[in-house]
Amino acid sequence: MGLKDLIQLKPKEPILKVSEDGFSEESRKRTYHEAGYRDSSRNMGNAQTLSVCLDAIYAKFENEEKELRHKQEELKKPYTQEQHSKESEIKGFQVAVDNAYESIKLKEDKNQEINDTIKELKFEITDLPQNPDVYGIPAKKGASAKFWIGLVVLAPITVYLFTFYASVVYSAMEKQFTYSDQRWYVPDAIVKASEDGFQALATVVFAPFIFIGLGYLIHMFYQKRKLSSYIKLVCVVLVTLAFDVLLAFFVEKKLWELNVVDENAKFGFAEAMQSQEFWLIIFLGFIAYLIWGFIFDFVMEEHKEKDKIKNAIRKRNEQIDIHREQIHDNRAKIDELKSLIMDLKEKISNAKGRIGELQRIIDGTIIPTKEYKLYASEYLQGWLTFINEKLTVSRSENDRIIAECLEINKLHLDTVGVREDYQNTVFTKTL
Known part of the structure; x- marks a missing residue:
């Protein structure tokens, strides 16, 4: 046996030349089949x-x-498009983040302005009673002090008017004078009237309110500052004076009738005017009534001045409440924007992570497993063809080898990622 017979050169394997245009599927299948054999x-x-x-x-x-560069580009095209889409999403998310930060800054600046306004309003509330004219409020300084002083003076005069007229009305209408009791001023007139019955009690109790009401009319007519109001004011004063004159007349008549000697004598206004008690009753009631009416008017005017300041303070407090609600709303919106920013940043992070995954796929080689399974099957068929045709073994041994080959092929397909339920899925292997 010659040297050429002893040393056999390894036969050259057919090399499958791959061009950009690719090659036919049939020739490629045949090549894998032959390689398996x-x-x-x-x-x-x-x-x-x-x-x-x-x-x-x-x-x-x-x-x-x-x-197969062109084929790789086609396989990677969906991933490239998704990558561009994710990059566009990131830009959109970033714009939204920037807008959210800008909105937060605007709302924080707005809250700062509102806080400054609240401080100014609080200062005005403190300063307004002392300097109302500075804030355009036509109110007098010290209106509150005058109001309280007038109210303190008015209270005892009111009590005096009530007790005085209750006493005079009781003496003029209910009391029976005697030689031992000729006093027209009765401090306990209400108690004595209650002993005479409900009608007497009601008359004595409610009659003083007539004079108090007439005094209130002085304020109502005087504040209008019109000629017709002044005329009405004069009429009210004259009516009150007439009422006082009548009460004094009836009281004095009862006293005259008690002490008269001549049964044919008559008592009239001429006789009443000669009595000191007549004038005393008029002046004690009518003058007190006028004083009460004008003090009441003064108190109401001062209260009006006080109300101007009080209303101005109330409006400022309402403005402070509104501003605080605005701050609360702005803070709630700021919290929402911060939460939105966190969500957007998380989406940006996820998108960047996905872009990284896609870039690794694009940088690697995409293996179409559906195609590989086809060519691997061709290779296995070539392998099994030799076993069936050329391998001289028993039938049972032949079946065992084939079964073992099939199992190994199945394990191999599982290892490289070929699944029955993922036939259209592609897998990557980095370069």
């Missing part, structure tokens, strides 16, 4: 060797896919 013949169909050969076939398929 050839590798099986070299290894006598050994199932354990099949596992190594399949790994080599996968590496070969991967290299072929790398050279």
Whole structure:
């Protein structure tokens, strides 16, 4: 046997040249089938060797896919589009974040302005009673002090008017004078009237309010500052004077009738005017009535001045409440914007993470597993063809080897990511 017979050169394997235009599926399938047959013949169909050969076939398929640049670009196109979409999303999210930060700053600045306004309003509330004219309020300084002084003076005069007229009305209408009791002023007139019955009590109790009401009319007519009001005011004063004159007349008549000697004598206004008690009753009632009416008018005017300041303070307090509600609303919106910013940043982070994943896919090689399964099956068929046609073993041994080869092929497909339910899914392997 010659040297050429002893040393056999390894036959050249057909090299599958891959161009940008690719190659036909049939020729590629045939090449894998032939490679499976050839590798099986070299290894006598050994199932354990099949596992190594399949790994080599996968590496070969991967290299072929790398050279198919146009095909890789098509396979990567959805990922590239998704990457561009994510980048656009990030830009949109970033614009939204910037707008949210700007809105937060505007609302914080607005809250600062509102707080400054609240401080000014609080200062005005403190300063307004002392300097109302500074704030355009036509109110007198010290109106509150005058009001309280007038009210203190008015209270005892009111009590005096009530007790005086209650006493005079009781003496003029209910009391029976006697020689031992000729006093027209009765301090306990209400108690004595209650002993005479409900009608007497009601008359004595409510009659003083007639004079108090007439005094209130002095204020009502005097404040209008019109000629007609002044005429009405004079009429009210004259009516009150007439009322006082009548009460004094009836009281004095009762006293005259008690002390008269001549039964034919008559008592008239001429006789009443000659009595000191007549004039005393008029002046004690009528003058007190006028004083009460004018003091009441003064108190109401001062109260009006006080109300101007009080209303101005109330309006400022209402403005402070409104401003505080605005601050509360702005703070709530700021919290919402901060929460929105956190959500947007999380979305930006997730989008960047997805862009990184997509970039790794784009930088790597996309392996179309559906196609690889087709060519791996061709390779396995070539391998099994040699076993069935050329391997001389028993039928049972042949079946065992084939079953073992099928199991190894299944494990290989599982290892490289080929699944029955993921036939259209692509997997990546970084360069």
